[in-house]
Amino acid sequence: MLLAIENILSRAEVRAMRDVAADLMFGDGKATAGRFAREVKANDQALPCPELDVVLAKVEQALAASPVFRSAARPKALTKLILSRYRQGQTYGLHVDDALMQGLRTDLSFTLFLSEPDSYDGGALIIEDTFEARAIKLEPGEVILYPSTTLHRVEPVSSGERLAVVGWVQSIIRDGAQRQVLFDLDQAVEACFAAEGKTQQFDRLAKTRANLMRMWAEV
Ligand code: NI
Numbered sequence: 001m002l003l004a005i006e007n008i009l010s011r012a013e014v015r016a017m018r019d020v021a022a023d024l025m026f027g028d029g030k031a032t033a034g035r036f037a038r039e040v041k042a043n044d045q046a047l048p049c050p051e052l053d054v055v056l057a058k059v060e061q062a063l064a065a066s067p068v069f070r071s072a073a074r075p076k077a078l079t080k081l082i083l084s085r086y087r088q089g090q091t092y093g094l095h096v097d098d099a100l101m102q103g104l105r106t107d108l109s110f111t112l113f114l115s116e117p118d119s120y121d122g123g124a125l126i127i128e129d130t131f132e133a134r135a136i137k138l139e140p141g142e143v144i145l146y147p148s149t150t151l152h153r154v155e156p157v158s159s160g161e162r163l164a165v166v167g168w169v170q171s172i173i174r175d176g177a178q179r180q181v182l183f184d185l186d187q188a189v190e191a192c193f194a195a196e197g198k199t200q201q202f203d204r205l206a207k208t209r210a211n212l213m214r215m216w217a218e219v
Contacts (some may be wrong), residue, residue: 001180002127002134002146003072008062009141010105014114017055021163023112024052026085029092032152040093043154046083058080059165063143071186072145073108074172074179076218086123088205091156094128097168106148106168107176115166120160127152145169147176154185172217182216185209 009017026044033041046052059081063069079101086092097106111125117137124135125144128151135155136144145153148168173179189209192202 001072001176002136002144003068004136004138005066005068005072005145006139006145007141008066008143009059011141013058013062014140017058018114018163020051020055021046021083021085024049024083029084032082033095034098037095037098040091040095040153043090043092044087045087046085052083055083056165059167060133063110069143069145072179072183073110073169074182075169076172077104077170078170079104079106081085081165084164084166086120086154086157086162088157088159091122092154094151095154096151096152099148101118101168104168104170105174107171107174108145108169109148109150109166110143110145111136111164111166111167112141112143114140115161115163116140120162121158122155123157123160124155125152125160126155149176151208172216172219173218178212178216182209182212185212 001219025047026049029041029045030038032045060078063078069075097109099106117139124137127136127146128136138144154162171179173182185205185208189202189205192199192205196202
């Protein structure tokens, strides 16, 4: 499942982050790429410092506070986030993300866009599946959540600057199809409750969701 989630951060929060990012030191993104991805990775990443920690903590909190993110990802843990920057000519060629990072299994990848889409040319995230390649370029403060199992790339930036925060989720639910079932059930449970309250049907749906969690969850 590919999912775009709006309003993870407000415009004002994103602007403040871009201001902080403008004063940060950046290093070569190859430092955090796996052996093969390194060959095609040409971007910059913010170097560790207290100001960066504040920005990344804010993003983590915003994700944790998003009901849609929680429902779609069912996160067990997140990797350390990365603030990435692409300027003219920079790109990240086709690759698959490492299966294991920092002791976590990467089930889901995400990109939180920070730059205004019309402030840079190129720079779309291209996710390939067996049917087609999709180009994704979202508004500032929006997140794209996608399976880490995919081949994907960032197309070259031809002008301007593309700032984004990227990270990975180990989910309590390892299987993407099972995550989809639970995501759909979340919507059904909510809609059922909103329409008619705590009916027998609601109880049955909620029970089904809880029991599927018991069958599938890795905690
Ligand atoms: Ni990647």
